Amino acid sequence: MIKSMTGYGIANFENERFIISAEIKTLNSKFLDFNLRSPRQFSDKEIEIRAIVGDILDRGKVNLNIDFTAKSSNELPVSINQGLFETYFAKYQSMAKAVGVEDNMDLFRMAAQAPNVVTTLSDKSDDPEEWEAVKKVIVEAAQKCDGFRSDEGETLFNKFKENLGVITEGLEQIKIEEPKRKERIKTRIKNNFTEWIEENSFDENRFEQELIYYFEKLDITEEIVRLGTHLAYFDKTMSTGKSQGKKLGFISQEIGREINTIGSKANDAAIQRHVIIMKDELEKIKEQALNII
Structure with missing residues (x-):
């Protein structure tokens, strides 16, 4: 039986840690024209996501939107080098005293902004549970879209x-x-x-x-x-x-x-x-x- 290239599918998942949503819209195209919008932590998964969607939907202009929301996190998205900060602060304080400056808040800001004191952690997700959950939601959305096409x-x-x-x-x-x-x-x-x-x-x-x-x-x-x-x-x-x-x-x-x-x-x-x-x-x-x- 023939299938249309026009389709729509949406799937959701939620547990105590995160909420995931995947929405797929498709139109006609000679080939698989894939467009992905996803959180940065899954940006390295685009090739795998394309393969998953391509196996189910075959061809067409495919727009996939993935939303991932963590319910809570006790971890900072940055790394702070406490020892390096204290070294900078002590050095700046010593230099300030030498010239008669006593504004410790300015010294604090300078030390916090010094090189390598605060570094941004990688956006990539290294939690296999998160990625497996995202894959399942993508597959479900693609299958619903395929049903719509049928x-x-x-x-x-x-x-x-x-x-x-x-x-x-x-x-x-x-x-x-x-x-x-x-x-x-x-x-x-x-x-x-x-x-x-x-x-x-x-x-x-x-x-x-x-x-x-x-x-x-x-x-x-x-x-x-x-x-x-x-x-x-x-x-x-x-x-x-x-x-x-x-x-x-x-x-x-x-x-x-x-x-x-x-x-x-x-x-x-x-x-x-x-x-x-x-x-x-x-x-x-x-x-x-x-x-x-």
């Missing part, structure tokens, strides 16, 4: 069935009109050339050959057969396998080629009316096929 794909499947039905009905009407068209052509040729043939000498064999060539140029039997084959193949492809979007696009092009050829070769108003309706339905198929995985 539901949308079922809607498109039914719509494609309707479009194919209209085109197939048009083809059947053309089959009915084709013998009538041939008779109209024969009658027109006979009426146009009867008088000329009676008044002028001509090579009957050559004339017959020209008529055969003319009818072969206007014959649409092969196009009718091929169009029916393409329609059946499109219907079969929708119901089998996965990632059929590109294949359906190629089949749509072939369907369009046969419809256009029928219209141009037939050169008949009755058939052309059916061709116009068929082309309109095919455009709807082509537009939606771009959104199929």
Whole structure:
């Protein structure tokens, strides 16, 4: 069954330590166009996250937002070198006394801002429990998005069935009109050339050959057969396998080629009316096929 590339999925997790949320939105794209917004502590996990999402969603424009909130923390996000601070402070105090300055708060700020006294700890998370929880939430969100895509794909499947039905009905009407068209052509040729043939000498064999060539140029039997084959193949492809979007696009092009050829070769108003309706339905198929995985 086909799947749409339009999807949405959200998943949440909460325990006594943290709250995690993952939201995925997808649109159509020829390839996996992945965009990630996540907390800095998981910035080194982007390749792994992309692989997780790609295995489930295959392709499309994917936007993933991850939120991670720690409920409480007794640890500072920085490291303070107490000994180095005291050394700086003592040195600054000694220098201040030498020049008669006694503002210890200024000395405190200078010592605290001195090189290597306060260093920022790494943003990377080294807690395996956190990362495992985040992965599970990502997988859940991706699976929900995949389910959304399946539901949308079922809607498109039914719509494609309707479009194919209209085109197939048009083809059947053309089959009915084709013998009538041939008779109209024969009658027109006979009426146009009867008088000329009676008044002028001509090579009957050559004339017959020209008529055969003319009818072969206007014959649409092969196009009718091929169009029916393409329609059946499109219907079969929708119901089998996965990632059929590109294949359906190629089949749509072939369907369009046969419809256009029928219209141009037939050169008949009755058939052309059916061709116009068929082309309109095919455009709807082509537009939606771009959104199929």
